[in-house]
Amino acid sequence: MLVVMNVDATTEQIDAVCAAIRGLGFTPHPMPGAQRTAVCVTGNQGPVHRDVLASLPGVREVISVSKPYKLVSRETHAESTVVRVGGHAIGGGALQFIAGPCSVESEDRMMRIAEGVAALGVPFLRAGAYKPRTSPYAFQGLEQEGLRILDAVRRRFGLRIVTEVLSEESVEAVASVADVLQIGARNMQNFALLKKVARCANPVLLKRGASATVEEWLMAAEYLLSGGNRQVILCERGIRTFSDQTRNTLDVSAIAAVKALSHLPVVADPSHAAGRREFVAPLARAAVAAGADGLIIEAHFDPNSAWSDGAQTIDLDHLAAVIAQARAYERLHVEENASSAR
Amino acid sequence: MLVVMNVDATTEQIDAVCAAIRGLGFTPHPMPGAQRTAVCVTGNQGPVHRDVLASLPGVREVISVSKPYKLVSRETHAESTVVRVGGHAIGGGALQFIAGPCSVESEDRMMRIAEGVAALGVPFLRAGAYKPRTSPYAFQGLEQEGLRILDAVRRRFGLRIVTEVLSEESVEAVASVADVLQIGARNMQNFALLKKVARCANPVLLKRGASATVEEWLMAAEYLLSGGNRQVILCERGIRTFSDQTRNTLDVSAIAAVKALSHLPVVADPSHAAGRREFVAPLARAAVAAGADGLIIEAHFDPNSAWSDGAQTIDLDHLAAVIAQARAYERLHVEENASSAR
Amino acid sequence: MLVVMNVDATTEQIDAVCAAIRGLGFTPHPMPGAQRTAVCVTGNQGPVHRDVLASLPGVREVISVSKPYKLVSRETHAESTVVRVGGHAIGGGALQFIAGPCSVESEDRMMRIAEGVAALGVPFLRAGAYKPRTSPYAFQGLEQEGLRILDAVRRRFGLRIVTEVLSEESVEAVASVADVLQIGARNMQNFALLKKVARCANPVLLKRGASATVEEWLMAAEYLLSGGNRQVILCERGIRTFSDQTRNTLDVSAIAAVKALSHLPVVADPSHAAGRREFVAPLARAAVAAGADGLIIEAHFDPNSAWSDGAQTIDLDHLAAVIAQARAYERLHVEENASSAR
């Protein structure tokens, strides 16, 4: 940590800052500069102390040096984590796919979608039994009945189920059916939910909040890892910006950044980023190009009749094309790595 | 709703859109224009239908006309709501104050702060027993012991307690002590929590999410009202922008907009908006000037020793000055209204 | 400046960083920490060197300490600047007002507006002869004829003219009529224009760009001061955010921050921030409450017939009310300062 003093800070003020640092159990190193003095602090630090130092007379600002996450950091765990679910891997080099409707609609419709998804060789089925909706008047999901249908689908097609849990009270129920527990963007900093899900044996897909920095996202993942669940998949799904051609702005830079900062796998959700069917394919390609370990895509046999998110849902032929494009990119990357390894 | 067709949309495409609208139970009104045709839709609409229409061939975009919130809207309830808590009113013209530390620290310290707050004539005490923290390694609040202390403080000084509930599982415990349940910015769209709090008898202070639009914020309040709790106080606490001199950007326009769109009272939190002590007073004044019904301010007898949020916490003399400034503004507004009423 | 090394940086890498720092003419101070080493750099620095250091092996990031602006900084010039225009002051304590239409429309209409503005005791008239418009098909201003009209208005009513210059080629023509040259938000980083205006004798009103940080805004002002023009008035006019109830988001925090960081006066433009007539008054009050030295307001005798920006333009009675409210706030601040000085 670095405590930057005002240009006109007095010797007494600098001494007081040094004393405060010592009082907190750290070591101060005052560095007189041409314009002003800065005091370097060595030792391990917490946010509380930062605030205290920032408030002392003569202090202009306090700059943090150490990153606050530990278990998710690639600095402490260089090897990429591979999350394994029933023989299928997410992370570690190969591209993985998750597809399905926004919400579970009915057993018949769900079976039909699952059949189509399985036929494309996609091992993971996504569908929400519990839906977070901006409006209390919008369809909130089939809930328990939705879970029952998902379980039936899993048994019939052998698909692995990725489904959202949005309430502490339903964690057990959802975890009994889900192969992967999804935590949605709006709940990324629902710390009570994170703590509860951290104690589950299921892997977790953690979506980035629409206005979360990469650091906040990694800190949310740190809640899961420090709570005991190390099977975490990160999911970039677009951030809120002023740009208005898509529902959210897919932050491909964040995909590249997270791959560098953390050992956890990162998948991308081009459907929620786009908000419009026609942009799902280019955003899916862009995410893979930036380094995503997989894609989670909203797909339906008849998107126009979907009960929710229809405008961003693609049909199964469209899904087949997106997967083919992504796999072609993947082969290129593999060839390139092979050639650069020679 | 308005369905805008492409410039080159065919008559068949327009007919198909009209048929789809009729199929959904509404009435289409095609409006041929100089450049393109638009189809007006009359009747009540839901988001599902919007998506379906947006996906038809030849359709360029679908524009919504009706606002999605009802119970919180001033259009349906013209008179301003006044939330009453133990003889103290929030909303309805007079300015109200809520003050206290970020978190409950210990019984002694809490008593000392409460005494100072009460001495300033502030009827509401804020302090968190449960704290939402970005880092799992940061202080998470005294929890149950914090609630016990708050209860003791309330009994001794007659202050009304405003404290955050951040977990469904602790709603009952917090509600048994809190006079007002606070829902934090990160939980604004924690719909499971909103639904549970909607069934409480306690009034609710609902903070705006850091990246929530005004409409999303009002929809979150709609969850509370439609769930049965009409004692809702909105709280503007700054939004996330690129502007970096303060922790968040206090959105004073939103205060003015919400006062026009909704009948619910709106208070402002200049402490979290500022993130820095020195800006609490100007932001508090700006919020009152824009029409806020009250202020919620982090205050402590010794901010530099506060366990959390110390940098944005002001001491009790500073709090007295902020309240005096706000009350002077309030008197001006009252005089002005009196003079314009004559 | 602080060079933060990677956790696994080698001694050789740290030595190389120190050597590079010395090679640039500065002094390195390596600070070994618990987790990693940071190297403090003392001496004066430029951005080129920062990049060079950031690129060396083992370096994780380079953190700047010194602020890059000098002449505009309150650290180097503690006393508030007062810009004087024909006997009228902007800055230094008293509130100042600038009002008028978005654009010069015709001599008759301009005279009628000017008469109304002057009758309210407002000494500065704003109106654009040259208009920056998003669309090439929108009205671009009366240009030379507009300047002629402004000159006539000034002679008749003794008003001081604030008008925008948006082209290097018209700086002389505009400067021959304008008492204050306005540089619009879109031209805040038009450095060619800044350099040319810096050589004018006229005071300058420099609007903040819609996505400019406070630092970038102050650096744009630094172009004016370092180019020889010290009569600079800053103008906050709202920033671009996701918040959609107003045209822009008035950043009242920036007003407070700039008053602390710089000695230059700051006025606010509630009209462009609001984009809607009904929000001009609350935003004007909020800006004054946050510490603005004045207001620039779009006003017209008949806003509905205004040629541009009609929706955010207020009529003259409305203007009178806004001014009265602002002056009442000003009197409060003066009383408060007097009382705290006793």
Add this chain to the structure above:
Amino acid sequence: MLVVMNVDATTEQIDAVCAAIRGLGFTPHPMPGAQRTAVCVTGNQGPVHRDVLASLPGVREVISVSKPYKLVSRETHAESTVVRVGGHAIGGGALQFIAGPCSVESEDRMMRIAEGVAALGVPFLRAGAYKPRTSPYAFQGLEQEGLRILDAVRRRFGLRIVTEVLSEESVEAVASVADVLQIGARNMQNFALLKKVARCANPVLLKRGASATVEEWLMAAEYLLSGGNRQVILCERGIRTFSDQTRNTLDVSAIAAVKALSHLPVVADPSHAAGRREFVAPLARAAVAAGADGLIIEAHFDPNSAWSDGAQTIDLDHLAAVIAQARAYERLHVEENASSAR
């Protein structure tokens, strides 16, 4: 255009709106709905009228239907524009590359970079003789001498020069050397410059402003086309958001959107989006994946010694790798199109 009335709008208010629409020369079509009345307006409209209608009593909002750009729109010009420069095409299917240093540094260094760029088969050289810098104290470019060097480089290596013009006064001088005139992000809405450049014979590369919507960007291009210059290349270079791992947030959605909305070619600048060398390759790939027609990349034989933007500049081997990756993607797209055409 659609004029939405308040829920409680009176028949008189609706009649007045219809009369106002007729008075403006258009045709009103009142559409009574379940909740409120909306009035559709047919005929061609301008922004002035919109404001007037928005201000009438009983009107809640006015919604535009027609997009304001014409010449740049794919609706009016379905075929993709190909900009041809000395036998090299930008747009129309094949990927194109532009590379070089941020700024012209010296004749020797420039020759060395140009030789490297030409050796990679890149036909376009980028380098700034005039540099827009946030600080007046930063290196502002070699100016006239820089142009002379660029001319010498062009003659020697046959490279086509892409260089920025940032002042009206230097348009002629820059245009006499440049093959493509670059307009930088900060000048995207410098309308005086746009108008002057519109009259040049040179093709133009128009960067998107850091906070420009796609519509504003296309309107800036409309200034060029409507002013007579149809050889316009758009350039996405990242937008300003809260996301802080990169200098800007590359908006890949905007690339896909602009390809759909406009016939103009779009290139991407991964260097300015990234701000950090290590992210140039993934962002370059993502841009090509999203549909970019080319890449403009900052490259140098020794990035660490670059006079500006060194941290985001890559060396020539790195450039070769990025180009190879982009070309591999391009071949995939070509194969895919061939296969889908069969």
